[in-house]
Amino acid sequence: MSVHFAAARCTTQSPLARALAKRPVAPAANDNADRNVAIDQSLRDALLHFAEHGLDAANDAARKASDAAGAGSDDEYRHWIGICGKLDGRLANQVASRGKTAEDLLIG
Template identity: 50%
Template sequence: MGKRAVARAANDNGEHGTSDLMLNAALRHFAEHGLGAARAAREKAEAAFFAGDRESYDWWLGVCRTLDRRLAASVERDTRPRRG
């Protein structure tokens, strides 16, 4: 007997909460910026953070996270309030 088929594709992002709207935005951003798209999204997120625009920060962080989860995690670490 063969192995049972996997219920979800390995690259299916559904379990990570990526909305269709965010995925569409990330793909459009990638089409515009190519391989530098995640870095461009990071720059936009950081600029929004330092401008005090939380809504734009969250949006661009989401785009960055969709394209590169590790890079987005570094943005979150860099913009986290410091304790001390």
């Protein structure tokens, strides 16, 4: 039995030619091409806090939120509970529920 070579009808349609063809390089997905995207300040603060404290950042933010709640500093408490919420929402909910007293739950 003889073997006959049958060339592809079109080299651009050949599966081998398509596999070996050089494709244009797509732009990076994280190159921040869209500069109009606003980054939330609390997210920026959470990322900076994470960069400084690593994997313990959420626990550190929770401790600072608890300390601020104990000191009565509402602005500082909201700042740290927001950072903790961005890093670990479950931990932030636990801290927030512990920080509420009976007086906080009363209206008026």
